[in-house]
Amino acid sequence: MSFEPIPYARLTPKLLLQLAAPHTWPASVLPVLLSAALALHQTQKINAPTLFILLAISILMQSAVNTLNDYFDFVKGADTDENQVDPTDAVLVFNRVRPFSVLVFFAFLMFSAFILGCFIIWQAGWIPLVIGAVGAAVIYLYSGGKLPISYLPLGEFTSGFVMGGLIPLACVQVLTLQFSWLPLLWSIPLMIGIALIMFTNNTCDIEKDREAKRHTASVLAGRNTARNLYRALVILWILAISILVFLNFPNGWLILPFMLLSAWPFIRVLFANPLTLASRTSAMSQILTLNIILSVFYSMAIFCDLCFRLLSPMPT
Helix, strand or coil: CCCCCCCCECCCHHHHHHHHCHHHCHHHHHHHHHHHHHHHHHHCCCCHHHHHHHHHHHHHHHHHHHHHHHHHHHHCCCCCCCCCCCHHHCHHHHCCECHHHHHHHHHHHHHHHHHHHHHHHHHHCCHHHHHHHHHHHHHHHHHCCCCCHHHCCCHHHHHHHHHHHHHHHHHHHHHHCCCCCHHHHHCHHHHHHHHHHHHHHHHHCHHHHHHCCCCCHHHHHCHHHHHHHHHHHHHHHHHHHHHHHHHHCHHHHHHHHHHHHHHHHHHHHHHHCCCCCCCHHHHHHHHHHHHHHHHHHHHHHHHHHHHHHHHCCCCC
16 A cells, blocks of 8 residues: 655745744844944944844844754654644644745845845945854854854854844944943843743753753752842843943933833743743743843943933033
């Protein structure tokens, strides 16, 4: 008896959007928002078209990361229908999509980012090219290769540094046409926040990652220790914003009480979250929302400091 092979499903726009994972885009949008605030604070002007191109590049590369991660998790067997609670988070597992088509979509995203990047390089020089090349290499090394970064206790640091640190470093240079290492210092809160997105995911996925032979920081620490470290990092995140505002953007301190009032309900429920596979969806929603709140208020504090500086009378 012969059986007809089951045909592959078409990669529809809906599935493409699931691969791009828009719910993770705050990790790419917020660094550009901070870059705009820092550039405006430094030069008192902003090039809107360039800013939107930078935003598009950042979203395209984030979408490429998500797509490639989904692909490698499928082909390596890390994602199965037994260990996934959200079908939209494992497109290849729950939809009979040709894996090669997913790679083509990844290549399209990277090529689109490259084309837009050519304009940025023409405008701002070779510095964003170097930073972008580092980011592109990390995109592959995070999920691909014989020993992916995502299988090591380096995922949180890598994602936080690349998305939260290198993106503002490059964007501020492009928007101001001046290079400085200071944006890395000012981006520490974003590095912590974006690292916590990955930490949330990995802590919820401890059992799944153990089966896949992933040695993430959460797997090595265990859930109880990971949760304590997680809470300490949230507190450090808020302290970092407060210290940086007081030291570098002192007139922005007026924003901090409103930031804390807005963030507290989400901090409270996040601290109460057990960070298990069953609570993964709610935990990811909570940490992404907290990223948005703290990053937006941090950017507002920088902008508020600029406004006070511009409105203050010049000394005679």
